[in-house]
Amino acid sequence: MYESTNLDLFPYPFHNIKEGSNYRYSNDLRKLEKDHTNCVVITPEYEKQIKRKRELLKEQPAVRFQSYPHTMAMQWEVVEMLIEMAVDRYPEHFQVEKNGNHWTFHNYILNETESFIFGDASSIELEPLDLIGRHFTTDFVLMVHRDDNLYLEVAQESYAALFSPHWNKGMTFDEIHAPVPFVSRTGVPLAERVRNFLIRNVLPGEPWTRINWNLMANRWDVNYETFDTWGPTRFLVTPENAGDLVRLRVEEQFFYRMPRSNAILFVLNTQFLAMKDLVLRPEWLNQTYSILSDIPKPMAEYKGFSPFIEPTVEYLKNLVEKIEFQTN
Amino acid sequence: MVYSNPVLFDKSVTIVEKFTVRQDCRKILIISAEPKEADAIQQLIDEINGQTEYELIEFNDETQLSHVNEILDQQKMGTQLYISAKWEDAVSIFAAAIEAGFSEGEIQTLISGKKKRYVYCLKCYHLQEAAAEETDIVCDHCQISLEIGPFFSRERKGYIGYPYNPAFATTN
Numbered sequence A: 001m002y003e004s005t006n007l008d009l010f011p012y013p014f015h016n017i018k019e020g021s022n023y024r025y026s027n028d029l030r031k032l033e034k035d036h037t038n039c040v041v042i043t044p045e046y047e048k049q050i051k052r053k054r055e056l057l058k059e060q061p062a063v064r065f066q067s068y069p070h071t072m073a074m075q076w077e078v079v080e081m082l083i084e085m086a087v088d089r090y091p092e093h094f095q096v097e098k099n100g101n102h103w104t105f106h107n108y109i110l111n112e113t114e115s116f117i118f119g120d121a122s123s124i125e126l127e128p129l130d131l132i133g134r135h136f137t138t139d140f141v142l143m144v145h146r147d148d149n150l151y152l153e154v155a156q157e158s159y160a161a162l163f164s165p166h167w168n169k170g171m172t173f174d175e176i177h178a179p180v181p182f183v184s185r186t187g188v189p190l191a192e193r194v195r196n197f198l199i200r201n202v203l204p205g206e207p208w209t210r211i212n213w214n215l216m217a218n219r220w221d222v223n224y225e226t227f228d229t230w231g232p233t234r235f236l237v238t239p240e241n242a243g244d245l246v247r248l249r250v251e252e253q254f255f256y257r258m259p260r261s262n263a264i265l266f267v268l269n270t271q272f273l274a275m276k277d278l279v280l281r282p283e284w285l286n287q288t289y290s291i292l293s294d295i296p297k298p299m300a301e302y303k304g305f306s307p308f309i310e311p312t313v314e315y316l317k318n319l320v321e322k323i324e325f326q327t328n
Numbered sequence B: 001m002v003y004s005n006p007v008l009f010d011k012s013v014t015i016v017e018k019f020t021v022r023q024d025c026r027k028i029l030i031i032s033a034e035p036k037e038a039d040a041i042q043q044l045i046d047e048i049n050g051q052t053e054y055e056l057i058e059f060n061d062e063t064q065l066s067h068v069n070e071i072l073d074q075q076k077m078g079t080q081l082y083i084s085a086k087w088e089d090a091v092s093i094f095a096a097a098i099e100a101g102f103s104e105g106e107i108q109t110l111i112s113g114k115k116k117r118y119v120y121c122l123k124c125y126h127l128q129e130a131a132a133e134e135t136d137i138v139c140d141h142c143q144i145s146l147e148i149g150p151f152f153s154r155e156r157k158g159y160i161g162y163p164y165n166p167a168f169a170t171t172n
């Protein structure tokens, strides 16, 4: 399991929710500030996560990576952007040498070197995004802008919950979100609205972000492909073991408009925090307890945690009371 | 074939119980691949009643069907297409029409006999047919139990089949 050990790097999902308020779906996109647009983050779990990501890609290539043959140029554009971001933020960990189109990318954390001819897919064994994606702990999706919609044309995914590149390949933004009870506090359908918002506001050099969250019961991988395996384990949670078994699973999401292809690159940084670790930040514990106590049924059903939300809330309630008792 | 093209599936907006004439078009093209539906075709022609130019093309066997691309490619803008066929033939005529540039709004499809419905197993990625009323099915490739969901993929040409463990099935 890959729990976040550096809480300063953990994207706590409810920062922007007013104290005492509950959680409902909304257009919660926020524009990234000018000097915080870099999505490359190296956490203490970097090496463990990369190892697991590469295992998953190797064991289940068709589950984890999907693309169309016509996407090569768009993929190279992403390679260039990610390398620039990595070198810019962590020059001690990443370097690139460019001799014309002959590029050499160094990853000093893993002591690895990738050499290729930029733009020439025959110079590498994997597809460009699949290759560069294996150096970063995030998932990557390219949504291509065609006739007023966004279509999923490339995806490398190992961590995000309920996300199947294989199933979602070729789908529009709206089709992808069809299973989500995606309505606002007042019941307004959100998918079309959010899609139009993305198309209009995610512009070159102006990336946006939002945070998605879920709970998972003793399981890293929660995709539809393996529902038969993890589905039943959700019933094992009790108020006694929820602290260890249940984790807050958070996806910090980034949206970049690619200047050449006009596609939107969707980046997901997935992090985990065990319920018991919420005590490390008592304000997080209190707010998470309050929010989880008031989740609409369709949302809990969709997110897949209805079998263990009750024991989890019970666990948090006991923890909150214990801490209040200790501090009084 | 462009991946974002619509495909014919059991809930396709183009499938009709009965053809209806749209008077605002320049031409009506009728492709009839099912002789049993001659009455429906005659009714359509009566309804057109000479108001709009129409062309009736009748296919009686496979070899003729292979000309369908050619015929569809030659059509002018503003042509409305009426397809009368059994499921498999309708699927290929529909795909050829989309390829030739027809939009779903320009097509009506009358299926003779049963519409087919397919389920895509998310465990082993195998596509199989399922009866219209079925909500659960066993994958005939990997034997897993599948709950048939309401979401359809053009890319996979079937409805989502969620693998589940029947020993732990819940009622909700």
Ligand code: HEM
Pocket (backbone or CB within 6 Å): A025, A026, A027, A028, A029, A141, A143, A150, A152, A161, A162, A163, A164, A168, A173, A176, A177, A179, A180, A182, A194, A198, A210, A212, A213, A214, A264, A266, A303
């Ligand atoms: C453009 C890139 C995006 C892609 C590729 C994407 C993809 C997905 C996928 C695959 C799912 C899971 C669907 C399933 O269960 O089958 C999902 C869920 C969801 N998406 Fe998106 N999404 C994108 C952007 C957004 C944006 C901008 C928002 C909101 C402002 C959003 C809101 C949601 C919500 C609320 C859920 C339900 C998640 C939960 O409650 O756990 N998505 N998305």
Ligand SMILES: [Zn+2]
Pocket (backbone or CB within 6 Å): B121, B122, B123, B124, B125, B126, B139, B140, B141, B142, B143, B144
């Ligand atoms: Zn199967």
